[in-house]
Amino acid sequence: MSRYSDLKTRLSSVEILRLIKEEHSYEELSPLLGLSAPILSRYVKGHILPSLERSKRILEASMEQVSDLIRKKIRFEDERVFDHSAVIYNPNLLEKIGKLAFYEFGSIKVDKVLTVETDGIPLAAQVGREFNVSFVVAKNRKEMGIRDFIEVKRVFISGAYSYLFIPKGSIEQGEHVLIVDDAVRTGFTLETLLELCRRCGAKPAGIYTIICFEDTLRRLEQKLNCPVKVLVRI
Template identity: 30%
Template sequence: MNRAEKAAIQLQAVAVLRMLKQSRTYDELASLTGLPAGDLNRYVNGHVLPGVERAREVVGGVGHDELARELHARIRVDSEGYVDNSGVVFDQSFLDLVAPIAADTFEFETPDVVLTAATDGITLAAAMASYFGARLAYAKKSKETAVEEFIEARQRLQSGIELTYYLPASAIDANDMVLVVDDLIRSGETQELLLDIAASANADVGGVFALIAVGEEGVSRARELTDAPVGALTQLEP
């Protein structure tokens, strides 16, 4: 690990601790993390950075669990099972915390492109792309007027509706490593379409990630379609 990578993980740990501190005292934060309250005070207030190993523990352990709880607390599900995650997908600072923790938890291959579907997945994809230093690409249900060549993926849904996504062909190159992300995975139909786009571009898939999994169906379906890691930050009952 070079100096820049060490600094990045240390700063990520500080960002996680500052998020956790918003709703906790230092004693409560110490109980949660197992770290001394005095050290936490110095980290949160920017007086000193945690060591690399301690930073890894915060990002990979405490960070994942507490971000999942925070995410779950922001989700609203109505009586018909529709998920309102606007309290998350509109909070870019929260999504910026999710990216390194997702990368550390699921050990995705470092992507050249982060691919999502318009529109709710775009803010998460932007955070993931920024973290990895990758390009951002998003497929849409309509063609851009000025673009001449597209990659298309089409599927007939269980409801009988045919869904088609279009991505400008220049967005992904052959042999690019692609990370597929979305805000929510339920049936896995959208993820299958995105994986089809990656396959049509002769790209490799480094992982599939969603903020929220509703039930097991979508995650299981994605795992059948790729050998890459598949995961979600939190899961809801269908």
């Protein structure tokens, strides 16, 4: 990693500590993170920065607490239907989720971020900001003013289908694309986004999502030839 990436990791670990500190006392966090309460306090208050190796350990150990925090904000209607608007439209929380995305994929090359409209856009914007790259939004219709598109057919479990479109040239051949989505229910949209990458001659760098069903995740991990990172598994 570059010095810049190393510094981002160290700063991100402090930001994540501040986030989970809102839900836990230093005494509660101490055994979870393997650090004393006074040391955690000094990090959270910005008196000192943790070392790079300690920052990585903090980020790894904090994943479960961040996942629990997100889970508390999800409102379930039934097993497969939920409202996560309190997550994706929370700028402070989304900023931290973007930092975790950079931690997960910051060691590999990412040239573009790709998502699908509409709820994936806030996450894609934040992740793109962390990687300092632009993001592309696949849409269900062709936009006026754009002449050429790449399109892929998206087929649903019911047999119904639709198309996803991105402007031709928005993803270039050979680029490494990180695919992000706020929530993955069936995985068919993700597979369509992967096909869009292939049609452009790009290389999927990985998949990052906030929420994913366990059965869908198992199927994707078996089928897809790229890393899949999920914050909350349902």
